[in-house]
Amino acid sequence: MKNTQVLSLKNLSKRFGSVVANNSVNIELYRGEVLSLLGENGAGKTTLMNMLFGHYLPDSGSIDVLGNDGQMRKLVLGHPQASLDAGIGMVHQHFTLAENLTVLDNILLGSEKLWAWRHDRNKARNKILKIIDRTGLSAPLDEKVARLTVGERQRVEILKALYHEVKILVLDEPTAVLTPQEADALFENINSMTKDGLSVIFISHKLREVLKFSNRIAVLRHGEKVGEIATSDANERVIARMMVGEETIKNPRDKIQLGNPILQLNEVSVKGDSMRTSLNRTNFTIHENEIVGIAGVSGNGQSVLAKLISGLIDPDSGDLLIEGENVEYFSPNGMQSLGVGRIPEDRHHDGVVGAMSVAENLVIERLQDKDVNKNGFLQNRAIKENAKALIEKYDIRGPGIDAKASLLSGGNIQKLILARVFECKPNVILANQPTRGLDLGAANEVARHLLEARGRGAGVLLISEDLDEILALSDRIMVIHNGSLIETVNKDREVIGLMMAGEKI
Amino acid sequence: MIRIEPREMPSKWWTVGIPIMSALVAILLAAIPLALAGANIFEAYTQMAKGIFGSTFAFTEMLTRATPLIFTGLAATIAFRAKLWNIGAEGQLYLGAMAAVTVGTGLIDAPSFILIPVILFAGAISGAVGMAAPTYLKTRFGADEVVTTLLLNFIIIIFLQMMLEGPLKDPMGMGWPQSEPILENGILPQLIPRMRIHAGLIIALISAGLVHLLLSKSIWGFKTRAVGENAPAALHAGINVNRTFMGAAVVSGAIAGLAGVSEVAGLRGYLTTDLSPGFGYTGIVVAMLAGLSPIGVVISAIFIASIFVGADTMSRAIGVSSYLADLVVAISLICVLIGGFVARYRFIRTNKVNA
Known part of the structure; x- marks a missing residue:
């Protein structure tokens, strides 16, 4: 069964003006396999997938998809409906949900006839509940998407694709917002679904996941496929070298003597949309020459914490001190003038x-x-x-x-x-998900700058859902869950993962 | 099925050719109702051209008509750049006109070089307040400015009727609901003797230049554009979004107010409730047609005024109903707006596919 080809991209090329996004890319996908697509930002992964999904019309080349009759058929290019009908589903890196509709409506959106007399919503609901049961991708079906956290939205995106009964599922950075446990669960479920014949194209920058969960790895660089390797033959060094053309440099972290406290929160409480997203009587101190990592699943108070330090909201109670001075007036400008540099979570939306x-x-x-x-x-x-x-x-x-x-x-x-x-030259740096969706090169660049700032005496608050990043960069790690911060004793990723899920350790 | 996607790099020929094409299409389409009304098409269009370019009088009349449209087009441009939907330029125009007759009909008497600036200033302030109020409601309580500014138009016009029957009524007006005339010293000077074209046009052109400068070169304009294009990012970067909205509102309202002053002190001399045949609303079309560019507003205002005046002249000259003139105007506008859309987007025909 493994040998049945379900998809074949042949010599796909796409140019945007003078920029070559894809140059004659060939990729095959077989039934029941997970193919990882790797490459730096701008390597052409997203363009390639957009052509597969009919969002872009290739300049040349063709796409064959396995039809219901077992024959490979040419896909009508540049037509999303054709791709959908052929059983190709995509979960985008940037969410494509309607914020003012409920989760259920969003999942049904596009699969219902616009002018149908009535919609059998119970049937649809049951089908979705079954998928949730099978995959463990929980989401509140009757909540409006606007009220969901980034992590929950991602899950809705995946549910939406699964609801469409896709044969080929493209996941663009699907685990960026999940805990390691959730990610593992998701991949276990995807693995079991691949046994039923689902084929998955998986785009990720997390080499650990790629190595653990995929069967095959294809690497793009500058719009061309530069290599393909069976995962069993690969290791991190090999793939990284293929991606960037050279070995990645690990950021050396040398021990530095901590300086004075530079950012202090004393009993700070901020109301969020719900208990879970609020901040409850938070205390912590960040010193000069220190990076403090906040690990946690999105929607546990991180965004409120980030907004507070960005100057976008006021605390309801408690004090925030910068360089020992109590902050009286909260505004983005005020925070900047106090020497706070802010890297926002959603770089397109707020950056x-x-x-x-x-x-x-x-x-x-x-x-x-x-x-x-x-x-x-x-x-x-x-x-x-x-x-x-x-x-x-x-x-x-x-x-x-x-x-x-x-x-x-x-x-x-x-x-x-x-x-x-x-x-x-900020003294305090708030880095909120600074490497989400970035390739190795850019992520290393972010890390280099954060470490450099630490070296010259800045205090860094690093909020991230990427535990590897937190483990690599932080001097101290705190876990945020339900709006409460708990300092971790050691850097054991299993323990931190359990704390992120709310387990008392 | 047809898909629409933005053109990445529209060619020069395309951007120049499309407006010309749409004008030609408009002329062809407008010929149908004219022919049905029994008019000689050739004669009709000749008369229309004469109505615009046929004489100094015709040409200046057209520019006189364009003057308030430049003002209201600019008012819409500034507000829309900040994504502040000011639909209330019509009301703000009347507020400006009301302030002009309040101040300019004898409250103070001064030589022209003082009285005219005072009248302009009063009108601008009045219009600014007219837009600042709904903007305050938006920033403070989240009231939708589309609704508030639109409804304010009606309130202001009814208020004007009340004033023209009461305190502002001209005792010498034979009972007509009209204001006293503006003092001689307060009248905007004529640009050409015996023609109606007045200094309001100059003020409008200067305003267009200033708005262009403000939007593209000033910090204020930077903030306005940033808020309009991405308010959350602007907020995060430390731009006071509410204050920026208020700034755009004040300038937008002030320019709409100047439209009223220009009409009443430059053209009519006194105020009635039919001062504006919807200049405030047409300003929105002018601004959209200009792609929210202040310099473009001047061109599109002149274009729209040409169609208005030309169609008017044509209907009078060949004796067809004046409704036909309105029809010609409407067809032209629709064609040019569709043309603008075609210039920016392309249509891709795709065949219906079955799985």
Whole structure:
């Protein structure tokens, strides 16, 4: 059964203007296998999948899919409905949910006829409950998506694809927001579903998962397939070398003497949307030369904590001290002037104004500075010089400083934000999911900057759902669950994983 | 099935050719009702062209008509750039006009170089307040500004009727509900003797230049654009979103108020409730047609005014119903708006596929 081909991408090429996103890519997928697609940001993974899913029309090449009659058939290209009908499902890296509809409605969306007299919602509900039963992907079916956490939304996306009874499931960074246990559970379930004949294309940057769960690995670089390897023959070094063309450098962390307390929270409480997402009487201290990692599943109070330190909300009670001074007035500007640098969780939504230029986005936090603002007018020359220098220094790749920020890839948007934050030499750095969805190169870059800031005396609060990242970077680790922070004693990933799930250790 | 997706790189020919094409299509389509009404098509279009370019008088009339549209188009442009949906330019125009007649009909008497700026200032302030109020409700209580600004238009017009029957009524007006005339010193100067074209046009053009400068070169404009394009990111970056909304509201309302001042102090001399045949609403079309570019607003206002004036002249000259003129205007606008859409997006025809 393993040998039945279900999908074959043949010589797919796609250009955007002068940029070659994919160049003659060939990929085969067999029934019941998990194929990992690896590559740096901008390597062309997402473009390739968008062509498979009919969102983009390839410039050349073709796609064959196994039909119900057991014959390979040409897929009509550039047509999402054709791909859906052929049993290809995709879970996107960026959510495609309607926020003002319930989870149930979102799952049914697109599978129901618009003009049907009545919808048999109970039947649909039962079907979804069965899928939830089978996979353990729990989601509150009657809650509006707007009220869900990022992690829950991701689960809804996966449920939605499974509901459509797909034969080929594409997962774009599916585990970025799950706990290790949840991720393991998800993959176990996917493994059992592959036994029923589901084929999975799995895009991830987490080498550990790729090695553990896939059968085969295909690596893209600069839009071309540079290698394919059976997982049993692979190890982290081999894959990493294939991806970046050289061995990755581990960030060396040397011991540093801690300095004075730089960020302190005393009995801070902040109300969130629910008990779970609130912050309850939180106490912690971050010192100079220290990175404190906050591990936890999304939606356990992280976003409230991040908003507080970003200056977007006020605490309901308790004190927040920066360099020993009590913060009286909470605003993003105020926090910046106190030396707090902020890397937001959702870089597209909160990090950049996509329709404005790269140069403009690089100065958006410095509109009061003299070199940007002269008598209320923009100093365009200085802004452009600044952009040129930072693009060079932070290796921000894109169409240029005057191009819209939305044209940059995710990794380069993050580099833009890094440039903006680190150029201000902040004393306190809030890094909220700083490497989510980034490739190795960009993630290493983020880590390098955080460690560099630690080295020169900054205190870093690192909020992440990627336990590997937290383990690698943090001096101390705290676990957040139901709005409470608990400091961990050691760096045992199993223990931390259990604490993330709310177990008392 | 047809899919629509944005054009990544529209070619030069395309961006220039499409508006010309849509104008031609408009002329062809408008010929149908004209022919049905029994008019000579060729004659009709000749008269229309004459109505726009045929004489100095025709041309200046067209520009006179374009003047308030530049103001209201700019008002919509600024607000829409911040994604603040000001549908209330019509009301703000009347507020500006009311302030102009309140101040300019004898409250103070001063030489022109003082009185005219005072009247302009009063109108601008009045319009600004008219937009600031619903914006305050939006930022403070989350009231939808589309609803509040739209409904305020009706409140303001009814308030104006009340004032014109009461305190603002001209005692010498033979009982008509109209205001006293603005003092001689408060009238905007004419640009060409014996023509109606007035200094309001100059003020409108200066406003367009200033708005362009503000939006593209100033910190204020930077903030306005950032809030309009991505308010959460602007907020996170330390931009005060509510204050930015208020700034856009004040400037937008002030310019809409100037439209009223310009009409009453430049053209009519006194205020009635039919000062504006919907200039505030047409301003929205002007702004959208211009792609929310302040310089584009000038061009699109002149285009729309040309169609208005040309169609008017045509219907009078060849003796067809004035409704036909409105029809020609409507067809032209629709064609150009569709043309603009076609220029920005492309349509991909895909065959229905069965699994």
